[in-house]
Amino acid sequence: MGMNENAASRKLLSLIFLIGGAVMLVVSLIQDFSRSGASYRGALLVLGIVAIILGLYLFPTLKYHRRIIYIIFLFPLLFTFAVTVIIPLCLGIYYSFTDWTGIQFTKFVGLENYISMFQDPQFIWSILMTFVFVLLNMVLVNVIAFLLALLCTNGIKGGGFFRAAYFLPNLIGGIVLGYIWQFVFNNVLINLTKTSLLVQTRTAMFAIIVVYIWQYAGYIMLIYITGLTQIPGDVLEAAQIDGANPTQTLFRVKIPMIASTFTICTFLTLTSAFKQFDVNLALTGGTGSVPSFMGKYLTSGTQMLALNIYNTAVSKNNYALGQAKAVLFFIILACVSLIQVRVSNSREVEL
Amino acid sequence: MVGKERRRRALILTIVGILIAVYVLFPFYLVVMNSFKVQADIVANPISLAGASFGQLITNLKSVVNNSNFNFWRALFSSVVITVISLLLLALFGAMAGWVISRNNKKKWATAIYMVFIASMIIPFQVVMLPLVSTFRDAGNFIGIPLLSTIPGIIFAYCGFGGAMTVFILTGFIKGIPYDLEEAAAIDGCSPEGTFFKIILPLLTPVITTVTILNGMWIWNDYLLPSMLLGLNGQYKTLPVAVQSFVGSYVKQWDLILTAALLAIIPMIIIFLVAQKQIMNGMIEGAVKG
Numbered sequence: 001m002g003m004n005e006n007a008a009s010r011k012l013l014s015l016i017f018l019i020g021g022a023v024m025l026v027v028s029l030i031q032d033f034s035r036s037g038a039s040y041r042g043a044l045l046v047l048g049i050v051a052i053i054l055g056l057y058l059f060p061t062l063k064y065h066r067r068i069i070y071i072i073f074l075f076p077l078l079f080t081f082a083v084t085v086i087i088p089l090c091l092g093i094y095y096s097f098t099d100w101t102g103i104q105f106t107k108f109v110g111l112e113n114y115i116s117m118f119q120d121p122q123f124i125w126s127i128l129m130t131f132v133f134v135l136l137n138m139v140l141v142n143v144i145a146f147l148l149a150l151l152c153t154n155g156i157k158g159g160g161f162f163r164a165a166y167f168l169p170n171l172i173g174g175i176v177l178g179y180i181w182q183f184v185f186n187n188v189l190i191n192l193t194k195t196s197l198l199v200q201t202r203t204a205m206f207a208i209i210v211v212y213i214w215q216y217a218g219y220i221m222l223i224y225i226t227g228l229t230q231i232p233g234d235v236l237e238a239a240q241i242d243g244a245n246p247t248q249t250l251f252r253v254k255i256p257m258i259a260s261t262f263t264i265c266t267f268l269t270l271t272s273a274f275k276q277f278d279v280n281l282a283l284t285g286g287t288g289s290v291p292s293f294m295g296k297y298l299t300s301g302t303q304m305l306a307l308n309i310y311n312t313a314v315s316k317n318n319y320a321l322g323q324a325k326a327v328l329f330f331i332i333l334a335c336v337s338l339i340q341v342r343v344s345n346s347r348e349v350e351l
Numbered sequence: 352m353v354g355k356e357r358r359r360r361a362l363i364l365t366i367v368g369i370l371i372a373v374y375v376l377f378p379f380y381l382v383v384m385n386s387f388k389v390q391a392d393i394v395a396n397p398i399s400l401a402g403a404s405f406g407q408l409i410t411n412l413k414s415v416v417n418n419s420n421f422n423f424w425r426a427l428f429s430s431v432v433i434t435v436i437s438l439l440l441l442a443l444f445g446a447m448a449g450w451v452i453s454r455n456n457k458k459k460w461a462t463a464i465y466m467v468f469i470a471s472m473i474i475p476f477q478v479v480m481l482p483l484v485s486t487f488r489d490a491g492n493f494i495g496i497p498l499l500s501t502i503p504g505i506i507f508a509y510c511g512f513g514g515a516m517t518v519f520i521l522t523g524f525i526k527g528i529p530y531d532l533e534e535a536a537a538i539d540g541c542s543p544e545g546t547f548f549k550i551i552l553p554l555l556t557p558v559i560t561t562v563t564i565l566n567g568m569w570i571w572n573d574y575l576l577p578s579m580l581l582g583l584n585g586q587y588k589t590l591p592v593a594v595q596s597f598v599g600s601y602v603k604q605w606d607l608i609l610t611a612a613l614l615a616i617i618p619m620i621i622i623f624l625v626a627q628k629q630i631m632n633g634m635i636e637g638a639v640k641g
Binding site: 028031032038039040041042043045046057065066069070073074076077078080081082083084085086087088089091092095102103148151152154155156157158161162163164165166167168169170171172173174175176177179180181183184187188214218219222223226264265268274275277278281282306309310313319322323326327329330333334337 | 361364365367368371372375376378379381382385393394397398440444445447448450451452455464467468471473474475476477478479480481482483484485486488490493494495496507508510511512514515517518542543544547568571572573574575590591594595598605608609612615616619620623627630631634635638639
């Protein structure tokens with residue numbers, strides 16, 4: 001009897017929630033569409049959705065209960081993901097073929113945005129600078145991080161302190177770091193360099209790379225340390241017994257054994273360098289003159305791709321063009337990721 | 352002989368290590384030390400302690416904290432609220448979704464959802480940020496809940512953007528939990544949601560720590576997303592946005608800028624000192640799995 005009563009009251013409660021939720025949802029949607037817009041309609045919508053979820057949860061069914069729980073559990077993340085990633089991505093690709101102003105668009109322009117961005121010397125220059133930056137970083141960050149990892153794993157005293165100290169800059173966001181280093185270049189190092197390194201495009205690019213290595217090498221070092229400490233001790237012992245000197249051990253044993261770590265770190269530095277925005281913005285703001293490139297005088301010599309996209313849309317108010325550049329940026333990164341998957345799979349790595 | 356040689360090598364390596372540490376930590380030293388000085392002393396003598404005094408630190412702190420563009424306590428509060436709530440929701444929703452996906456991994460719909468999440472991890476923020484702002488503006492106007500320039504709006508966005516990586520790491524972990532455990536609970540009459548909250552969720556503590564560290568480092572330091580969704584001069588600013596907005600209006604005022612930088616980095620340094628090991632391990636695991 002108790003069970004039956006319980007089930008009956010549960011059914012009633014479930015129906016109340018379902019019907020109440022549906023009513024609230026419909027009322028708020030009618031207001032949305034009729035644009036009568038009472039201020040409580042947002043709260044009504046949220047309450048309606050919550051009530052429907054509760055009603056579904058309480059719905060007395062043994063057969064479908066598990067399925068209902070699965071749907072409720074997936075809903076929050078799938079919904080936020082769809083609204084913030086999938087819908088804007090589709091809209092963004094669509095807008096890149098229009099004359100979108102950030103608010104509305106009037107017509108399709110076909111490939112016009114894509115054609116005009118390649119006619120802009122500043123954009124070509126930004127792409128070139130990004131590739132130079134990415135390649136130099138990939139090599140330098142990995143070499144320096146690997147050397148630091150060797151240093152920290154070589155029986156040095158206080159290894160834990162050094163690890164933490166080298167990793168420390170990675171905790172700080174790029175905006176804050178950028179301004180700190182702007183101070184270092186403009187007010188401290190200027191005593192050595194006479195003019196600030198940030199003034200000329202070439203030295204300013206060098207400065208961005210220095211700051212980026214300073215921020216990132218400690219993190220990559222941690223991953224190399226993990227790789228190095230996972231090499232089985234007996235392998236190193238065997239190498240020693242065979243009479244291998246430290247250099248031979250390094251090149252013949254250690255480096256081949258952590259090949260997969262090199263793959264991980266290479267692609268990690270690659271993608272993060274591509275997306276670099278904060279340090280670029282805070283350190284130089286993209287400024288730097290280029291006397292002549294493709295027959296034009298450029299004023300944003302240190303502006304890399306991510307910053308170029310942002311400035312095109314937000315500062316110059318050219319949303320459609322900025323969006324088209326962003327789509328190209330996405331395609332480049334997608335290619336890099338596909339290559340990464342290929343390389344990792346062909347190695348059949350496991351870590 | 353060998354021992355002596357080895358000791359000498361260790362000494363040289365330690366000295367090299369110390370020199371690099373000095374280089375790495377030097378900018379931090381500059382920030383701290385120059386926060387104790389007036390602008391004139393900073394410009395005249397940026398490296399030495401000359402002119403540094405506690406009184407000046409207090410003066411600098413006061414003018415920065417009360418500055419209308421920086422508004423430190425407000426920015427700190429916004430940053431903490433946004434980061435903490437986003438992390439809690441991401442951990443909970445991520446675990447829920449990860450559990451459903453891993454328990455249905457033979458089914459096509461679950462595989463499809465998982466694949467979409469993984470594929471989405473290559474999407475750079477730049478390609479969605481402009482339509483995201485317009486979507487949030489339009490959707491907010493439509494349903495009557497403002498999503499732009501509000502804290503619920505940005506938390507919603509972080510749940511969406513952090514979801515993929517969170518689900519990826521959590522699903523991998525949950526797959527390793529034996530299914531027998533849940534079957535036994537089901538036979539004892541435990542409901543599926545009860546099984547999840549009472550048995551699975553407590554087992555996830557280590558991996559939730561990892562994703563929380565990864566997401567936390569990202570959300571706390573993120574600049575582009577809050578600058579787009581909250582605006583540089585909006586009602587709410589996170590710390591990085593406040594720093595950017597502050598520096599924009601006080602160019603070259605290094606006494607104020609460096610003090611602001613000091614305030615902005617202190618919370619993260621404190622957390623690092625408390626949870627150093629967890630943070631470094633979390634970052635490593637995230638890299639290796641991601």
